[in-house]
Amino acid sequence: MRLVVIQALIFSLLATLGVRLYYLQVMTGETYQGKAASQSVRDIVVQPQRGLIVDAQGRPLAANRLSWVASIDTTMLGRMSEQQQRKLVRRTSRVLDVAPRKVRDKLTLCGAEGAVSGQCWNGSPFQPVPIAQDLDEDVALRILEQAEDFPAVTVEQQSVRDYPRPFGVNAAHLLGYLSPVTESELDDAEESGDASVNGASVVGRAGVEKTYDQWLRGQPGHQQVSVDSMGRVLGDVGTLTAQPGDTLVTSIDAKVQSVVEKQLAQTIRTARQTRDTVTGRNYVADAGAAVVMEAQTGRIVAMASQPTYDPEVWVGGIDDQQLARLYSEAAGTPLLSRATQGQFAPGSTWKPFMTAGALTNGYGQDAQLNCSSSLRVGNRDFKNYESGAYGFIGFQRALEVSCNTFFYRIGYDYWRRWGSDVGNVDAKDPLVAEAKEFGFGRPTGIDVAAESSGRIADRQWKLDYFEQQKDYYCELAEDPGDASPFLRLFAKEFCAEGYAYRAGDAVNFAIGQGDTVVTPLQLARAYGALANGGTLYEPRVGKAVVTPDGDVLERVKPSVQGTVDVPQQTLDFIDQGLLGVSQQGTMSWRLGGFPLEQVPIRSKTGSAEVQGKQSTSWVASYSEDYVVVMMVSQGGTGSGTSGPAVRTIWETLYGVDGEAVKPGAAAVPGVVAGKALPVFGKDGSILPPARKRGE
Numbered sequence: 001m002r003l004v005v006i007q008a009l010i011f012s013l014l015a016t017l018g019v020r021l022y023y024l025q026v027m028t029g030e031t032y033q034g035k036a037a038s039q040s041v042r043d044i045v046v047q048p049q050r051g052l053i054v055d056a057q058g059r060p061l062a063a064n065r066l067s068w069v070a071s072i073d074t075t076m077l078g079r080m081s082e083q084q085q086r087k088l089v090r091r092t093s094r095v096l097d098v099a100p101r102k103v104r105d106k107l108t109l110c111g112a113e114g115a116v117s118g119q120c121w122n123g124s125p126f127q128p129v130p131i132a133q134d135l136d137e138d139v140a141l142r143i144l145e146q147a148e149d150f151p152a153v154t155v156e157q158q159s160v161r162d163y164p165r166p167f168g169v170n171a172a173h174l175l176g177y178l179s180p181v182t183e184s185e186l187d188d189a190e191e192s193g194d195a196s197v198n199g200a201s202v203v204g205r206a207g208v209e210k211t212y213d214q215w216l217r218g219q220p221g222h223q224q225v226s227v228d229s230m231g232r233v234l235g236d237v238g239t240l241t242a243q244p245g246d247t248l249v250t251s252i253d254a255k256v257q258s259v260v261e262k263q264l265a266q267t268i269r270t271a272r273q274t275r276d277t278v279t280g281r282n283y284v285a286d287a288g289a290a291v292v293m294e295a296q297t298g299r300i301v302a303m304a305s306q307p308t309y310d311p312e313v314w315v316g317g318i319d320d321q322q323l324a325r326l327y328s329e330a331a332g333t334p335l336l337s338r339a340t341q342g343q344f345a346p347g348s349t350w351k352p353f354m355t356a357g358a359l360t361n362g363y364g365q366d367a368q369l370n371c372s373s374s375l376r377v378g379n380r381d382f383k384n385y386e387s388g389a390y391g392f393i394g395f396q397r398a399l400e401v402s403c404n405t406f407f408y409r410i411g412y413d414y415w416r417r418w419g420s421d422v423g424n425v426d427a428k429d430p431l432v433a434e435a436k437e438f439g440f441g442r443p444t445g446i447d448v449a450a451e452s453s454g455r456i457a458d459r460q461w462k463l464d465y466f467e468q469q470k471d472y473y474c475e476l477a478e479d480p481g482d483a484s485p486f487l488r489l490f491a492k493e494f495c496a497e498g499y500a501y502r503a504g505d506a507v508n509f510a511i512g513q514g515d516t517v518v519t520p521l522q523l524a525r526a527y528g529a530l531a532n533g534g535t536l537y538e539p540r541v542g543k544a545v546v547t548p549d550g551d552v553l554e555r556v557k558p559s560v561q562g563t564v565d566v567p568q569q570t571l572d573f574i575d576q577g578l579l580g581v582s583q584q585g586t587m588s589w590r591l592g593g594f595p596l597e598q599v600p601i602r603s604k605t606g607s608a609e610v611q612g613k614q615s616t617s618w619v620a621s622y623s624e625d626y627v628v629v630m631m632v633s634q635g636g637t638g639s640g641t642s643g644p645a646v647r648t649i650w651e652t653l654y655g656v657d658g659e660a661v662k663p664g665a666a667a668v669p670g671v672v673a674g675k676a677l678p679v680f681g682k683d684g685s686i687l688p689p690a691r692k693r694g695e
Contacts, residue, residue, distance in 0.1 A: 045221075048220055054678065056543060057678060067133045068137065068155060072103075073153075073154060088151065109121055204217075206335075215545045219242065247546045250543055251540060252302060256652055264304045267285075267641060274641075276614055278615075283634055285632055285634055289337075296531075298540055299539070302649075306332075344608065346608060347616060349604050350606070351407055353440075355577070356437075356571075371393050371403040375408045375507070396576060397577075399581055402585070411507040414430055437564055437565060439525060466498040477495045512606065512608060529564050531602075546680055581603050581604055586639055590647055591643075593659045599661060605638030605642075615635070617638050
């Protein structure tokens with residue numbers, strides 16, 4: 001009986017097991033099979049080719065090239081013993097001429113213990129980790145041919161950023177640079193569902209690379225591989241092809257950009273070899289910038305900054321020494337774009353806007369003021385440049401000879417009328433209001449990442465600055481220690497009345513001196529408003545986004561930020577005064593023989609004085625079509641230093657040969673592209689914009 005019971009129990013257990021197996025393998029087999037398959041398949045990201053950046057004629061400014069890249073398959077590496085791993089890393093490091101420590105840092109997953117920020121691997125643990133690129137071909141072939149000595153090391157050609165440099169252009173600050181995606185950016189992309197970013201992505205960090213990154217980066221592909229229970233790759237399952245990034249067409253003209261860069265660099269070199277008669281030593285000429293902008297659209301044709309850097313330095317990752325140099329003050333902070341981020345006193349280039357403020361606030365076009373050698377305000381004499389005197393003159397003549405005392409009198413007049421209460425931050429000030437009207441004191445809105453706002457040193461700014469600094473200077477006034485006599489006196493006066501907006505502040509403001517600073521781009525945009533009748537454009541570098549097949553996805557249209565509330569007759573009056581600067585004023589000696597009848601250039605020169613430094617050289621100029629501005633910090637006088645370079649730029653824009661304009665070289669169709677875009681062929685070729693009949 002006991003045997004029967006045991007047999008029945010065994011048969012019932014076997015029957016239950018059989019039914020369960022039938023249910024799992026037959027009834028729900030497909031479900032579990034799918035789950036098992038999903039657990040044994042992993043995605044490897046295939047990076048897309050980044051989109052091109054081309055100039056207005058279709059010339060590539062940023063492209064891609066193939067580079068030999070060495071990677072280590074961490075899955076295969078994990079199968080080795082620790083001793084074998086160390087030997088492989090040492091052997092590979094010797095061949096690649098890379099420190100073993102750096103190789104280990106690159107192989108460490110970000111977020112893991114011991115991960116080094118900026119060096120660790122953000123990508124998939126199932127994907128080979130790049131450890132070196134731009135290998136010499138003989139090194140790459142050695143690893144490929146001796147694969148048995150380099151297990152887990154793969155070498156292949158990959159696409160990396162390249163800079164073709166048409167006409168030798170640099171354009172580093174315009175283009176920007178790329179660097180690996182950060183963990184926070186990955187988190188943001190995951191939250192927003194942005195599939196174009198992954199752990200192995202590089203993203204734009206500055207310039208148009210950053211602004212148009214979403215178009216340029218493309219869409220990653222995916223390669224599916226099967227893995228075993230230990231995570232080891234067994235084979236390929238499927239592939240989703242990566243989608244290349246779109247092409248950005250810019251308004252930059254590489255030919256003009258090249259001329260602007262070379263002229264700026266040459267101007268700085270020449271200034272450094274020129275004796276400063278004030279200090280008795282050569283000009284420092286520590287930095288400079290130049291901007292060429294379309295007056296009627298705000299599009300940037302060329303923009304340069306010095307010191308600059310080689311954009312190639314970012315390709316494949318930048319080392320600590322290279323990065324330190326880009327931020328080094330001793331090297332001139334090359335990463336800083338002086339055109340959009342540098343802030344400088346505008347000097348006499350400020351006077352046209354002060355003229356607009358005076359003519360719309362009580363002064364007539366026939367007003368005459370004394371251009372004396374100096375003007376006494378309080379207990380100080382404010383002098384004219386080199387103490388020159390021209391007697392009683394009008395606004396246009398004051399612009400031509402750049403008379404300081406003429407504009408001192410205007411600033412002092414308004415201060416006496418409405419601003420003599422030095423503590424009244426709400427006092428009326430027409431000149432400050434006019435400066436704000438022309439867009440100073442706020443960013444221009446250019447589509448190049450990172451822009452300074454400049455500063456209008458009005459009453460409110462002075463009060464705010466006093467509130468920020470009073471504790472420091474009041475303590476210094478009480479306990480000066482080993483401070484210099486000048487600093488002791490300054491601290492005492494600042495602590496007592498540092499908030500006061502005095503007559504000296506007002507007269508300095510009227511000639512672009514004091515604490516007011518502008519960027520070269522802000523000045524160019526404001527002169528553009530003088531040229532086009534009062535429109536303040538948001539400057540644009542991007543012109544259109546085009547697919548790899550040549551279809552236009554989006555046109556970047558000119559954008560108006562505001563308009564200047566100045567009567568057209570006032571703008572015309574100022575225009576004539578600035579034309580006089582070119583014909584018989586401070587810029588005329590640099591434009592001798594230039595065909596001003598065919599190409600009327602209006603200009604204004606400036607030499608801004610800075611406490612403790614040499615003068616800043618400025619030339620701001622415009623025609624009906626373009627604005628050209630150049631600045632050299634600690635470079636000397638305006639026309640004396642920057643004048644020859646500005647002339648050369650104008651000659652390039654209009655095709656001037658000697659004293660004549662070349663036939664067919666009128667501004668828009670001759671040198672710089674108009675509204676038309678380059679022609680993109682289906683085979684990947686890019687041709688200049690098609691000319692209309694008659695051009």
